Amino acid sequence: MSWxxxxxxxxxxSQSVTEPWMPRxxxxxxxDNLARRRHRVPARVLRRLAVLALVFVAAVGVIVxxxxxxxxxxxxxxxxxxxxVVSPSIARPDVLDREGRLLATDLVYPSMFADPxxxxxxxxxxxxxxxxxxxxxxxxxxxxxxxxxSRFVWLQRALAPxxxxxxxxxxxxGINFREELRRVYPAGAAVSHVLGHVDIDNxxxxxxxxxxxxxxxxxxxEPPGRTTKAPVAIxxxxxxxxxxxxxxxxxxxxxxxxxxxxxxxxxxxxxxLAAVSLPVRDPFDxxxxxxPERMDRLQLGxxxxxxxxxIFSVAATLESGLVxxxxxxxxxxxxxxxxxxxxxxxxxxxxxxxARQVLLRSSNIGTARMARLLGPEAVRxxxxxxxxxxxxxxxxxxxxxxxxxxxxxxxxxxxAAFGHGISMxxxxxxxSAATLLNRGRPVHPTFLKWHPSRRKPQVRPVVSPAxxxxxxxxxxxxxLLEEGTANKAHVAGYDIGGxxxxxxxxxxxxxxxxxxxxxxxxxxxxxxxxFLLLTMLFEPQGKPVSxxxxxxxxxxxxxxxxxxxxxxxxxxxxxxxxxxxxVSPAG
Amino acid sequence: xxxVVWVGIAIAAGGTLAALYHFKANTQALNAQVTALEQQVERxxxxxxxxxxxxxxxxxxxxxEKLARETLGMAPLRDEQIEQRAGFDRVRSTQSGVGxxxxxxxxxxxxxxxxxxxxxxxxxPRATTPNAQAPYTREATNGLAASGDAIEIGDRAxxxxxxxxxxxxxxxxxxxxxxLNGFEPAVPRAGRRAPADLNRTQAAARTIDQxxxxxxxxxxxxxxxHASAQRTGQRAAAAARSQVRAIASSAGRGATxxxxxxxxxxxxxxxxxxxxxxxxSPGHVAARDALAAANALLETVETPRVxxxxx
Numbered sequence: 001m002s003w004x005x006x007x008x009x010x011x012x013x014s015q016s017v018t019e020p021w022m023p024r025x026x027x028x029x030x031x032d033n034l035a036r037r038r039h040r041v042p043a044r045v046l047r048r049l050a051v052l053a054l055v056f057v058a059a060v061g062v063i064v065x066x067x068x069x070x071x072x073x074x075x076x077x078x079x080x081x082x083x084x085v086v087s088p089s090i091a092r093p094d095v096l097d098r099e100g101r102l103l104a105t106d107l108v109y110p111s112m113f114a115d116p117x118x119x120x121x122x123x124x125x126x127x128x129x130x131x132x133x134x135x136x137x138x139x140x141x142x143x144x145x146x147x148x149x150s151r152f153v154w155l156q157r158a159l160a161p162x163x164x165x166x167x168x169x170x171x172x173x174g175i176n177f178r179e180e181l182r183r184v185y186p187a188g189a190a191v192s193h194v195l196g197h198v199d200i201d202n203x204x205x206x207x208x209x210x211x212x213x214x215x216x217x218x219x220x221x222e223p224p225g226r227t228t229k230a231p232v233a234i235x236x237x238x239x240x241x242x243x244x245x246x247x248x249x250x251x252x253x254x255x256x257x258x259x260x261x262x263x264x265x266x267x268x269x270x271x272x273l274a275a276v277s278l279p280v281r282d283p284f285d286x287x288x289x290x291x292p293e294r295m296d297r298l299q300l301g302x303x304x305x306x307x308x309x310x311i312f313s314v315a316a317t318l319e320s321g322l323v324x325x326x327x328x329x330x331x332x333x334x335x336x337x338x339x340x341x342x343x344x345x346x347x348x349x350x351x352x353x354x355a356r357q358v359l360l361r362s363s364n365i366g367t368a369r370m371a372r373l374l375g376p377e378a379v380r381x382x383x384x385x386x387x388x389x390x391x392x393x394x395x396x397x398x399x400x401x402x403x404x405x406x407x408x409x410x411x412x413x414x415x416a417a418f419g420h421g422i423s424m425x426x427x428x429x430x431x432s433a434a435t436l437l438n439r440g441r442p443v444h445p446t447f448l449k450w451h452p453s454r455r456k457p458q459v460r461p462v463v464s465p466a467x468x469x470x471x472x473x474x475x476x477x478x479x480l481l482e483e484g485t486a487n488k489a490h491v492a493g494y495d496i497g498g499x500x501x502x503x504x505x506x507x508x509x510x511x512x513x514x515x516x517x518x519x520x521x522x523x524x525x526x527x528x529x530x531f532l533l534l535t536m537l538f539e540p541q542g543k544p545v546s547x548x549x550x551x552x553x554x555x556x557x558x559x560x561x562x563x564x565x566x567x568x569x570x571x572x573x574x575x576x577x578x579x580x581x582x583v584s585p586a587g
Numbered sequence: 588x589x590x591v592v593w594v595g596i597a598i599a600a601g602g603t604l605a606a607l608y609h610f611k612a613n614t615q616a617l618n619a620q621v622t623a624l625e626q627q628v629e630r631x632x633x634x635x636x637x638x639x640x641x642x643x644x645x646x647x648x649x650x651x652e653k654l655a656r657e658t659l660g661m662a663p664l665r666d667e668q669i670e671q672r673a674g675f676d677r678v679r680s681t682q683s684g685v686g687x688x689x690x691x692x693x694x695x696x697x698x699x700x701x702x703x704x705x706x707x708x709x710x711x712p713r714a715t716t717p718n719a720q721a722p723y724t725r726e727a728t729n730g731l732a733a734s735g736d737a738i739e740i741g742d743r744a745x746x747x748x749x750x751x752x753x754x755x756x757x758x759x760x761x762x763x764x765x766x767l768n769g770f771e772p773a774v775p776r777a778g779r780r781a782p783a784d785l786n787r788t789q790a791a792a793r794t795i796d797q798x799x800x801x802x803x804x805x806x807x808x809x810x811x812x813h814a815s816a817q818r819t820g821q822r823a824a825a826a827a828r829s830q831v832r833a834i835a836s837s838a839g840r841g842a843t844x845x846x847x848x849x850x851x852x853x854x855x856x857x858x859x860x861x862x863x864x865x866x867x868s869p870g871h872v873a874a875r876d877a878l879a880a881a882n883a884l885l886e887t888v889e890t891p892r893v894x895x896x897x898x
Contacts, residue, residue, distance in 0.1 A: 102643035108633045186643035225629050226636055242648035243663070493666065570663050579666045 089181045090202040091219045091227035092212055095195060097238045098273075098449045103191055104209070106202070106226055109182045110164035112155040116145050118174035125172050129155070132167055157200060158182045179224045183209070189280040190241055193296040194234065194272075194396055194447060197283065208234055208447060211395040233449040235271035240264055243570045244274040251537060251563040252278060255554070257518075259538035261297040262567065263430050264575075267438045267529050269450040270431075272394075273575070297536070299397040302423040306503025307362045307556075308433070308521050309419030311471060314359045315436055316382035317370040319467045325474070328352035331365040337411045343368045343418075346555075359474050360484045362500060368414040376413035380404075383416070385462045386432040387442065388424060395447045400425050419503060426519075430534045433521050437472055437529055439465040475499055476526040479561075489522060489561040491569055493579025497526030498533075498564065500556035505539065515539045520560035524568060524577060531575060535564040 095104035119125050126141040133156060136144075147153050157180065159167070164177055183198045185191075196207015204213035212218065212232060219227040248260040264274040277297040281288045288294050295301065317323050330352045334344035345363050358366030371379050383389065391399035402424035405412035415421045427445060434443035440461030461468075475497030478484035485500045501519045504511040519536040523529040540559045542552030553559070572578070655661040 101646070102639055105636055105640050105643075107637055107640060184640055186640040186647075188644070188647050188649070190647070190649065226632055238648060242652070246649070246652065569666070573664050573666055573669055578669060 089179075089221060089224035091181055091221045091225065091229075092183065092198070092202060092204070092209070093216060093218075093227055093229040094231035095208060095212075096231050096233045097187075097191075097236050097241075098233060098271075099237060099239070100233070101187065101238045103187045103234070103236075103238070104183060104185050104195055106181045107184050108179050108224055108226075109158040110161060110177045111157045111180045112159060112164065112167060112175065112177055114145055114153045114155050115151050115174045115176065116147055116153060117151055119145060120173050122146065125175065128170055128172060129167075129175075132163065132170075181221075181224045181226075185283040187238060189282050190238065190245055190276075191236060192281045192283040193277050193298070194236060194275055195283070196396065197289065207396045208232070211447075215395075235266075235273060235447050235449050236275065237273050237574070239574050240571050241274040241276060243574065244567055245276045245278070245280070247563060247567045247570060248276055248278055248535070251559070251566075254543060255537055255559045255563075256541035256544070257537040257539055257559070259293065259297060261426055261534075261536040261538075263298055263426065263532075263534040264571065265430055265434055265443070265445060265532040265534075266450075267434050267443055267523075267532055270434075270444045270446050271450050272445050272447050273531070274571075275427075275447075296397070297538070298427045299392075299394070299425050300400070302400055302403060302425055303517055304420055304423045304503050304506065305426070305429055305519055306419040306501040306517065307364075308429065308499050308501030308519050309422070310359060310362060310367050310417070310501075311433060311436060311475070311499050311521070312383055312386060312388070313367045313370055313379065313417035314355060314474070315463065315467050315471050316374060316379060317355065318470055319382070319464055320374055320378060322373060323355050323370075325356040325470060326354050328354050329358055329363075329366045329369045331358070331363045331369070333365075335365055335368055335414070337414065341411075343414065356474055356477070357483070359499070360478050360481065362485045364418045367417040371413045371417035372410060374413075376408040376410060379413045379417060380408050383422075383432075386435050387462075388422075388428065388432045390428075392425065392428045392431055392445065394427070394445055399428070402428060419501060426534055426536060430521070430532060433534075434532045436463050437468055437475075437523050437532065439468045443532075472497055472523065472526050472529065475523060479522075479526075485557045486520065486561045488557055489520065489565045489568075491565050491579075494568055494572060494577070495525030495527055495580065496522055496565070496568060497524075497529075498522035498561065500561055502555040502557075516554055518554065518556040518560040520556050520564045522564050522568070524572070530577070533564055533567065535560045535567065537563065 092104075092106055094102060094106070097103055116122075122142060122145055123138075126138045126145060129141045130136060130138040133141075141155075144153060144155060155175070167175070168177055181202050183202055185195060194207055196204065196209040198204050198209050202218075204210045204218075216232055217229070219229060221227065244262040244264060248262050251257065252260050260276070260278040262274060262276040263272065265271070266273055275296075275298055277295070279294050281291070281294040318325065331345060331348065332350050332352070334342050334348075336342055343364050345361075345365050347361065348365075349357075349361065349363070353361060353363060353366055355366075355370070357363075358370070374382075389402045389404060391401045393399040402422065405416060405421050408416075412421055431443055431445050434445075435441065440463030442459055442462055475486075476495065477497075478486045478500075479489045479496050479498055481487065486498045489496055489498050499521050501517075501521070503517045503519070504513060505515045505517050506512075507515060517536065517538055518540050519534065522533040522535070524531045524533065537556075537559050540554045542554040542558065545552050652663075
């Protein structure tokens with residue numbers, strides 16, 4: 001009995017399951033059994049089952065497909081909602097000086113923004129912000145957060161990283177942070193006029209920064225990072241720049257001047273080694289950008305430079321072939337021009353002066369006579385040949401056109417011969433002076449470091465090299481001889497040549513006697529000029545004097561010339577110009 | 588057969604899928620790693636830029652000039668501080684009285700220029716030129732070199748003191764004394780702390796060297812003599828101990844002491860006495876003396892050092 005039961009159970013079990021290891025005969029009987037059963041299932045049930053199976057398979061298929069597609073797509077941080085709202089960060093190349101010192105670079109700073117729709121408690125948020133950023137009151141923060149409709153408001157750009165962390169740790173809903181690039185100028189205010197500035201989005205707006213924006217190019221990098229572009233090397237030498245700046249600042253104090261400017265130009269390549277305009281502009285102080293006192297006096301100011309322009313009128317006279325350096329001019333009496341104006345000399349000479357002496361004594365009457373001899377056309381042509389009327393375009397500025405007299409008649413030619421009635425940027429003047437003294441070969445100032453690949457095209461001299469030579473020796477004598485106005489620029493051992501210029505400044509359309517612009521243009525060494533220096537002191541009062549009847553001397557020979565001497569003594573060792581005669585300082 | 592094929596296909600498909608997912612997961616992990624590394628590189632680059640900016644900020648010429656003037660007493664470089672080969676030639680020719688003393692760089696027509704031109708004064712010999720702002724005087728340089736020498740001598744002295752100290756310590760340990768009580772090995776610092784009075788430091792260092800050499804010799808001699816004395820003592824003590832043990836055991840066994848026994852006990856007692864006397868033996872005393880001498884020496888070593896540092 002028990003055996004039969006077992007056999008029956010085995011039969012039933014074998015009917016319900018298909019097993020590949022079963023003997024073939026047994027399997028066949030199993031199949032038969034199943035076939036018999038299938039016949040018993042109604043067809044509509046089978047159809048329904050088939051439909052169900054199809055639906056099931058389809059559903060599984062969809063799920064698998066979804067899984068596969070999800071798995072194949074990588075979710076990145078870039079799909080964050082804010083990234084689409086904000087413009088990408090502009091990465092700028094670094095700026096180095098000619099010796100590779102870092103002048104400007106990009107740093108990554110966190111910036112804070114808000115999504116006003118997500119702020120839960122606007123009062124609490126405003127209070128919390130005001131506590132950490134007290135430059136705005138809670139109500140001002142509230143106002144910023146209450147922008148209707150906007151889903152993105154900048155709250156504070158370029159936060160200090162630690163402050164940003166503290167704000168982040170507050171966990172205010174709707175307040176978010178984003179890293180941004182910020183331009184920093186670690187060399188400080190010393191080079192700010194040349195470097196220019198960038199706007200809040202790191203776009204270059206002026207100076208070298210604008211040049212980089214337009215010519216070198218920037219990179220849009222997301223997330224914000226530093227560019228891989230090669231740094232831009234500019235022509236300035238930070239050491240020379242600092243020395244010039246320090247000496248000018250000292251001179252401003254000594255001679256009680258309102259401002260000062262200094263330029264060191266390499267005559268061969270036209271590279272500007274130092275360009276200083278005082279007072280300086282702090283690159284991190286936005287208020288100073290609009291201050292006219294702090295503008296770049298070398299390129300944005302146009303001034304009547306006065307007697308320094310005599311180098312051009314004397315050169316024009318010599319080049320005309322009408323006179324030699326020994327030709328004498330009568331300077332005994334002032335020249336009356338028109339009804340009111342009179343051309344006179346500060347130190348009149350009763351004896352006629354040679355052309356050389358006219359330059360050395362800086363005689364207005366003498367140069368006026370030269371201009372009359374040449375005629376207005378010739379004077380203007382000569383000024384034009386050395387480029388005095390062209391706007392000087394550099395990497396830093398597009399340049400301002402020289403303001404020349406509206407009519408070039410005899411009177412205007414005579415005043416223009418000693419630098420009156422014609423105003424130009426100091427850099428424009430320096431470039432023309434360099435052209436004249438560089439054997440007549442045009443010098444074009446550049447603020448980028450010269451590279452051997454930038455081979456200069458061979459240019460024809462615009463001024464006769466012989467006249468250039470004569471001028472250089474006159475400038476040397478001007479410094480060397482007691483008679484010269486620039487004798488205070490003499491430094492034993494340095495071959496300095498130069499010309500002074502004291503111009504009365506135009507105030508309200510008239511010349512102000514007590515407000516002068518004192519300038520000095522120098523070449524070093526004068527025999528084989530390598531560097532041109534321009535030193536300017538704005539409205540110097542002169543050294544304070546003790547005697548009651550003594551007047552403080554504010555003329556260029558007493559202010560700008562000795563300043564230039566001090567600058568040269570300081571920068572010559574850096575520039576590799578050494579004294580030819582060494583006199584021990586203690587005697 | 589067909590079933591087998593289907594099953595095979597199913598396994599293959601499953602395997603492929605598994606492999607696919609494995610590789611995908613792997614790739615994702617590697618991708619994450621790459622991203623992390625890239626972020627790390629970017630972070631490092633940003634940090635580097637920050638540090639460069641800071642370095643440049645700290646190196647602003649204005650700041651450096653202020654620091655150099657105020658803390659180092661320096662002034663901007665003057666041409667007189669630079670000497671070139673031409674300068675030496677000129678000094679020689681000036682001394683022989685034929686040198687060019689005129690401004691040689693004057694423009695071509697220099698005859699014309701000399702009319703108002705002052706002849707420069709004859710060149711003073713450079714060595715006597717008083718120059719308060721020269722960065723280093725020769726004396727200072729020599730002083731620096733000498734102080735370097737002194738430091739080296741001091742270091743060497745302290746190095747030679749080290750083994751002697753160890754020797755003293757080990758000898759004292761074998762004598763069951765504690766040598767390191769009462770002083771600490773401060774000697775190695777002697778040279779480093781005393782750059783000021785160089786002569787005194789040097790002299791002190793030499794004295795230390797010699798004294799310590801002598802002390803070391805003495806100590807090692809005495810220690811050698813002492814060690815043999817100690818060995819004798821130990822042998823005697825061991826013999827005494829074994830005899831005492833023998834006596835005690837025989838007593839323990841309840842045996843009646845023989846007539847010889849009192850004699851043995853007497854011998855053992857004598858040997859004990861000898862061992863005790865060993866404490867007062869000349870070797871022991873010598874070692875203690877050596878230790879005291881070394882201590883005293885170390886105190887004399889300290890005296891000039893403190894003086895030197897005080898100046």
